[in-house]
Amino acid sequence: MNIKEIDAIRAKKKALIDVRRVVREQGEKLAKQTGYRKQVLVCGGTGCTSSHSMKVIEQLEKSLKEFKLDDVLIVKTGCFGLCSLGPIMIVYPEGAFYAQMTPEHAKTVVEKHLVKGGALLKELLYQGTVAEDGTIIPFAETPFYKKQMRIALRNCGVIAPEDIEEALAAGDYSALEKVLTSMSPDDVINEVSASGLRGRGGAGFPTGRKWSFAKASQSDVKYVVCNADEGDPGAFMDRSVLEGDPHSVLEAMAIAGYAIGAHQGYIYVRAEYPVAVHRLQIALEQARKYGLLGKNILGLGFEFDIEIRLGAGAFVCGEETALLTSIEGHRGEPRPRPPFPAVKGLFGKPTIINNVETWANINPIINNGAAWFASIGTQTSSGTKVFALGGKITNVGLVEVPMGTTLREIVEEIGGGIPGGKKFKAAQTGGPSGGCIPAQCIDTPIDYDSLVAIGSMMGSGGMIILDEDDCMVDISKFYLEFTADESCGKCTPCRIGTKRLLQLLTKITEGKGEPEDLVKIEELASHMKQSSLCALGQSAPNPILSTLRYFRQEYVDHIEKKHCEAGVCKALLTYSIDPQKCRGCTLCARNCPTHAITGKVREAHVIDKDICIKCGVCMANCKFGAVVRN
Amino acid sequence: MKQCQGSLGTPEQAQKLKEVIEQSRSTPGCLMHILQEAQAIYGYLPLPVQKTIAEGLNISLSEVYGVATFYSQFSLNPKGKYRISVCLGTACYVKGSEKILQEVESELGIKCGECTQDGLFSLDSCRCVGACGLAPVMTVNEDVHGRLKPEMVKGILDSYRRKEV
Numbered sequence: 001m002n003i004k005e006i007d008a009i010r011a012k013k014k015a016l017i018d019v020r021r022v023v024r025e026q027g028e029k030l031a032k033q034t035g036y037r038k039q040v041l042v043c044g045g046t047g048c049t050s051s052h053s054m055k056v057i058e059q060l061e062k063s064l065k066e067f068k069l070d071d072v073l074i075v076k077t078g079c080f081g082l083c084s085l086g087p088i089m090i091v092y093p094e095g096a097f098y099a100q101m102t103p104e105h106a107k108t109v110v111e112k113h114l115v116k117g118g119a120l121l122k123e124l125l126y127q128g129t130v131a132e133d134g135t136i137i138p139f140a141e142t143p144f145y146k147k148q149m150r151i152a153l154r155n156c157g158v159i160a161p162e163d164i165e166e167a168l169a170a171g172d173y174s175a176l177e178k179v180l181t182s183m184s185p186d187d188v189i190n191e192v193s194a195s196g197l198r199g200r201g202g203a204g205f206p207t208g209r210k211w212s213f214a215k216a217s218q219s220d221v222k223y224v225v226c227n228a229d230e231g232d233p234g235a236f237m238d239r240s241v242l243e244g245d246p247h248s249v250l251e252a253m254a255i256a257g258y259a260i261g262a263h264q265g266y267i268y269v270r271a272e273y274p275v276a277v278h279r280l281q282i283a284l285e286q287a288r289k290y291g292l293l294g295k296n297i298l299g300l301g302f303e304f305d306i307e308i309r310l311g312a313g314a315f316v317c318g319e320e321t322a323l324l325t326s327i328e329g330h331r332g333e334p335r336p337r338p339p340f341p342a343v344k345g346l347f348g349k350p351t352i353i354n355n356v357e358t359w360a361n362i363n364p365i366i367n368n369g370a371a372w373f374a375s376i377g378t379q380t381s382s383g384t385k386v387f388a389l390g391g392k393i394t395n396v397g398l399v400e401v402p403m404g405t406t407l408r409e410i411v412e413e414i415g416g417g418i419p420g421g422k423k424f425k426a427a428q429t430g431g432p433s434g435g436c437i438p439a440q441c442i443d444t445p446i447d448y449d450s451l452v453a454i455g456s457m458m459g460s461g462g463m464i465i466l467d468e469d470d471c472m473v474d475i476s477k478f479y480l481e482f483t484a485d486e487s488c489g490k491c492t493p494c495r496i497g498t499k500r501l502l503q504l505l506t507k508i509t510e511g512k513g514e515p516e517d518l519v520k521i522e523e524l525a526s527h528m529k530q531s532s533l534c535a536l537g538q539s540a541p542n543p544i545l546s547t548l549r550y551f552r553q554e555y556v557d558h559i560e561k562k563h564c565e566a567g568v569c570k571a572l573l574t575y576s577i578d579p580q581k582c583r584g585c586t587l588c589a590r591n592c593p594t595h596a597i598t599g600k601v602r603e604a605h606v607i608d609k610d611i612c613i614k615c616g617v618c619m620a621n622c623k624f625g626a627v628v629r630n
Numbered sequence: 631m632k633q634c635q636g637s638l639g640t641p642e643q644a645q646k647l648k649e650v651i652e653q654s655r656s657t658p659g660c661l662m663h664i665l666q667e668a669q670a671i672y673g674y675l676p677l678p679v680q681k682t683i684a685e686g687l688n689i690s691l692s693e694v695y696g697v698a699t700f701y702s703q704f705s706l707n708p709k710g711k712y713r714i715s716v717c718l719g720t721a722c723y724v725k726g727s728e729k730i731l732q733e734v735e736s737e738l739g740i741k742c743g744e745c746t747q748d749g750l751f752s753l754d755s756c757r758c759v760g761a762c763g764l765a766p767v768m769t770v771n772e773d774v775h776g777r778l779k780p781e782m783v784k785g786i787l788d789s790y791r792r793k794e795v
Contacts, residue, residue, distance in 0.1 A: 050761040050774035083763025233719030236760035271666070271703055272759060274772075312662060312701030315757070329659035330693075331700040347658060390721030390762040397763060431720065464720045478723055482757065488700070 001291040002299035003177060006168060013169035016073075019092050020158050023138065027093030036073040038114055039092045042101075043157065045079035045243045046236070046275050047397075052102075053087035059103035063110035072114050075166075078244020080157035082144055084396035085126055090139070090157075097139040099126040143413050144395050149376070151384045152200075152360035153400045156244030161279050164247060164286035172247040173292050175366035179255050180300045183366075188259040189215060192362070194370035196382035201227055201318070201355035202430065202459045203535070204381070204448040210352055213342035214260040217350035222262035224253045225346060225353040227323055228269035228276070231315040232431035233482065235462030237386040238356035240398050242269065242276035245360065246283035250293065250306060252362035256352055257304040265306040266346070268323050272313065280308055315432075315486035318460075319534045320353045322488065333490045334534035355460065357386055377403030381447035391428075391464035394419050404445040407437055411465060422467040426550070430459025432479045432486075433539035435546025436472065455546040457539070471568035472551040473558050477505040479543040483536065494537025497528040501541065509569040513559035518548070567629050570614045574630050577618075579604035581626035588618035588627065637678040639671075646671050647679065651686035661687065661697055665704055674705045710745045710752030712790050716768040719758030727766035731755060733780040734768070737787055750794065751787070 015033040020041065022030065031037060042048075042057050057074060064072055080088045085099035089106070091113065098109065098121075105124050113120050122130055128142045139145055150156075159166040167173075179188055193208025214222060226249055230238040242249065253265040269277055284306060287293040295303050309327050316322045317332040324346045326332035345351025361383060365373045374382045381403040387410065390396050394416035401410065407427055411417065418424055426436040429446075435456035437444065444450050448458050466475065484498035501524055504517050525541030532538045548555060557563045564572040577588070577597075584602040589595075596612040599605030607618070619627040638644040650667040654660040664687070668679050675698050684691040698704045716731040735741055738751055745752035761767050764776025768786075775786055 046760045047763045050759075050764055050767070050776055083761075086763055230760075231757070233723075233758040234721040234762055235758070236762060239760045272756065309659070310663070310666060312666065312703035313756075314701050326662065327659050329661035329663075329697070331696050388762060390765065391724045396721070396765070428720065462720070464724060466724060470724055475724075478720070 003181070006173070006177070006290070006292075006298065009165050010169050013165050017159065017166060017169045020090075024094055027095070031093045034073075035071070037071040037116075039073045039075060040114070041075045041077050041090045041092065041157070043078070043080050043086060043088045044076040044161075044275075045083075045240060046273070047079060047083035048086035048088060049275065051086045051100075053089075055103050056087050056089065056101045056106045059106040060110060063107050064114070067110060067115055069110070069114060075160045076162070077159065078156040078161050079153075079240040079398055081148075081153070081398040082126070082395060083398065084394070088126075091120070094120060094136075095138055095140075096120040096136070097126045097129050098124050143416065144397075144399075147405065147409055147414055148400050149384050149402050150400050151364050151373075151376075152241060152248075152357050152386055153244070153398070154364065155248065156240055156398075159245065161244055161246055162282050164283065164290055164292075167245065167247040167283075168290075171367070172245070172363065173251050175363040176251045176254050176258075176292070177298060178366055179258055180298060180302055185215060185259045185261065188255060188366070191370045192259075192365060195365045195373040196370075196377075196380075197358065197361055197365060197373065198381060198448060199354060200357035200361070200385065200460065202433065202457065204458060207354060207358055210342055210354070211256060211259055213340070214262075214350045214352045217343050219350050221264075221347075221349045222260055223346045223349055223351040224256045224260070224262045224265040225324070225327070225341075225351055226253055226265065226267040226269075226359055227318065227320065227353055227355040228267055228273075229311045229318045229323060230270060230273075230356070230460060231318045231486075232433075232460050232462045234388065234390050234464050235431060235460050236388045237398065237461045239270075239273050239276050240388075241356050241360050241386075242273070243279055246276075246279050247287065248363055249356055249359045250283060250287050252359035253306060254293065254297065254302075254304045255362055255366065256354075258302055260350070260352060262352075263303050263305070265304065266309055266327055267306060268309045268311060268317070268327055270313075271310045277308065277310065284308065314488070315482070316488045316534070316536050319536055322534065323353065324351065331488070333488045334536075336533060357461070378445065378447045380449050385446070385458065385461060387429075387461045387463045389415055389463050389465070392418050392422065392467040392470070393465040401446075403447040406443050406445050408442045410446070410463070411442065415465065418465065418467050422469065425466045425468050425470060426472070428456075428464040428466060428475065428543075429462065430457040430539075430542070431462045432482045433457065433535065433542055434459040434462075435542045436466070436475075436550060438550040440550075455542075455549050457542070469566055469568070471509075471564050471566035472547040472554050473505065473509055473564070474566075474568045476544045476547050477502065477509055480505055480540070483540040487536065487540075491531075491533035491537060493528045493531040494533065494540065497524055497532070497537065498540050500524060501528075501544065505544070508555065508558050509564075510571040511558070511562045511569075513555075515559060517559065518552075518555060522548070563630075573614050574609060575607050575612055575614060575616070575618060576609075576628050576630070577605050577607055578626045578628050581624050583624055583626075585623070587621050587623070591617050591621050593617065638682060643671050647682060648686075651683060655687055661689070661694065662701075665694075665698055669704060674708050676706070708745065708749070710750055712751050712770050714751055714753045714768060714770050715756045715759075716742075716753070717757070717759055717761075717766065718755045719762070719765075721758070721762035722766040725765040727768075727778075729780050730766050730768060730778050730783065733783040734787070737783055750791070 087101045089098040197207045198204040317326045322332045322334040341351040386400045480502040489495045582604040589597040596608045680694045684694045
């Protein structure tokens, strides 16, 4: 297809998309142009499909047929962000935000709301959108969405990712068109450089500079690679972009290809993300069919195509050189740098490799200009960052905020605080390579440099909130188990260092720690940081070092007092029954899996500490608070 | 999934494997793709299959074995009919997924990484399926079970056992 034909598709579908982006009154007017009285958007991301949103869609289709409502459009979208309330369904033009949908609820919504003359069902809405006086608050005005700014996620939860015409109408490929018709390769690189965009995969290397290195490298063949090997446990930003707006990545890779003179791209994506892989495959086929990838893009003579390569479950493949080795079909072991991939990358050719979220920022930068992008965020970190908010937080989900937003805003306002009235203890960012932001740093503005300054790192965007019930020594051990398991074994400092660190931590959590263990940990950590081959080994000690920095007393308590304040490290716990409070109801004794509790009815019970396995069942069952944990 | 019979399984399986190798052998870096396809055919990667791939690509068996053992997705042992995977990603871990894993282990009487004797269930852990909003999570083949509590495990396993009666 040529530009004119693409423009015609955009014009045809524009109103359909706009209904989902404007306020209610305008939406109602616009809806008349679309031929659809109502649009029902249902989340088809991994979060919501895991809680059976596809069954909701099936029921909607069935009920709509029953009521002969052919002027209602069902759209299967990507992630809306508020995953803890899934499956989510939004009805436009009114913007009614239904949460935790079931097929039964879907049926009721069709019968009472979607029928002509129907009204929305307040009891099924996300209660955050229902004001005390019963009026409906637009969901964009709720605390979760209000402080967010969606650039990378601009189309997630807005378009049907499996329909390229919706993606086109929402603006995908408009930047590619602009680049191919009015910009030179140098213009593109200058624009990206001037925007201040830094790699969203974690290290924060300036994207424009990376591209300019690859352009300067002389070679007949060059490659563009998308790193979609999102291995950080608890992070799902890239997955959501691929599921919600895969074309934004394809378009950006083609733009980079034009800028550096490459004609082939690869997307290396985790096989654990079947939905994302499926959507990418559909997007690739459609983009080729519409002439947006392939030999003669938009009839303008530029050639670029993309191939998908599946990972096979190795965390180290998120490291760029290991990823390239894996695409080449080998064990995914990293290679020494230099030479950097921009000089000698995939199959020995100059290669640029950026992560999914970085790619998703390219279209808005080209369309709105570098100055616009640079005006968002902080001095050294422009734009926004997507975080996967998880752990002990009310609103688990995906959030995109301008750089410089404080952790307090994310936890207390967007995240809705800690459930169960518990106290915020720390936020873990950067996963196994990152560190903890403790409560006393909660007002730190989050950007690349401020996080490094307080001993953590941006990482790819996983943010796990920890409360008073989490033991920091145990969390460090959890991450070390992960890195020890995932160390590829190529270099000694990482292969042996992770194992030794894990041994020391295990010793401490089992109550066998000695004071000199902390000295050993710090010494070993410093060696690993300096001498490991790749970032996996260099950053593996970070979770320990940052928790030692802010929670050293917890380590000391484990070692000297053999005490775990959070009550997590089993070996350090003892359970006993307070005879004053025990009523002798026998509930604990009946539930104890090892029969460690004895006592007569209506008499105080006793726990035999030699038999007790410290599972905590007695404590969970006691109605009188008589079981004490020390 | 049929188990591997003889050296290369059923004639259909052997034929499929041959086709996969033929189709991909000229693509640079095709080994991982072929191993993924082979595992889809056989359910795991028995040694004769690895040998056939090595011969088909004209590379050494040690190279094939090296790749097959590097990535956690590849398995050299057969898996159960129902492949259970308990997520031990951070979001699930802080919400108690270890207790879920222990419960599955004691309910099935096997350890993580093993397969039950009747071949019905195999148990593994994984790092994040990306459904952190439902933490803690486990998957059984393609089904995702979320917001788990240890006491829910038996009921979930029973629902698969019932399918076999």
